[in-house]
């Protein structure tokens with residue numbers, strides 16, 4: 001079974017267990033969420049469900065539109081029943097690294113408005129400690145003019161290395177859906193108190209959001225190589 005199939009089984013399982021009729025649904029971002037939206041569209045069609053979808057990125061909005069689902073927004077639907085999203089890594093405490101695809105800010109806003117945040121991922125994201133499996137570091141969304149002082153401050157407090165994320169098909173840095181830059185912090189100490197780290201980094205002027213999601217995830221589904229799904233709850 002391919003990695004894509006592992007993502008798909010996790011996504012389908014989560015949508016089948018958590019999406020109900022007459023509900024508000026947060027749509028995460030990334031490649032795994034594509035399968036969740038696919039499954040949701042199938043269920044909406046066959047079961048005639050009414051589900052209002054709140055996107056966490058431009059990509060999520062496009063997925064909702066492509067599948068003819070109902071597009072909502074936080075202004076009219078500030079309380080979300082369940083959000084299903086991917087992750088770059090999930091540790092034993094269900095602390096997440098997110099933002100590998102640059103969408104962490106809106107994802108965190110939507111997750112914070114959700115009664116439940118459900119994570120869907122393939123087996124490569126399931127780890128003991130952050131950094132065991134995801135080697136690209138913790139994404140941090142920053143205001144462009146402040147990227148250098150922020151980088152220096154984080155290194156002076158915690159060490160490690162920080163790279164300004166570069167775009168692939170554009171010269172220069174990645175610009176997020178919100179017009180900001182992304183720093184990827186390759187930390188060296190895997191035993192940090194991630195809640196504390198998150199709070200300290202967020203206080204640095206110019207930091208918009210950090211891709212550490214602490215105490216937010218309700219349940220995670222990991223698609224396995226042979227097609228089964230491992231579930232983990234807090």
Ligand SMILES: O=C[C@H](O)[C@H](O)[C@H](O)COP(=O)(O)O
Pocket residue numbers: 028029030031032033085086087088097098099100101102103104107
């Ligand atoms: O910025 C991107 C998001 O946080 C994604 O949910 C995360 O990177 C996981 O994406 P994928 O499902 O493509 O591995």
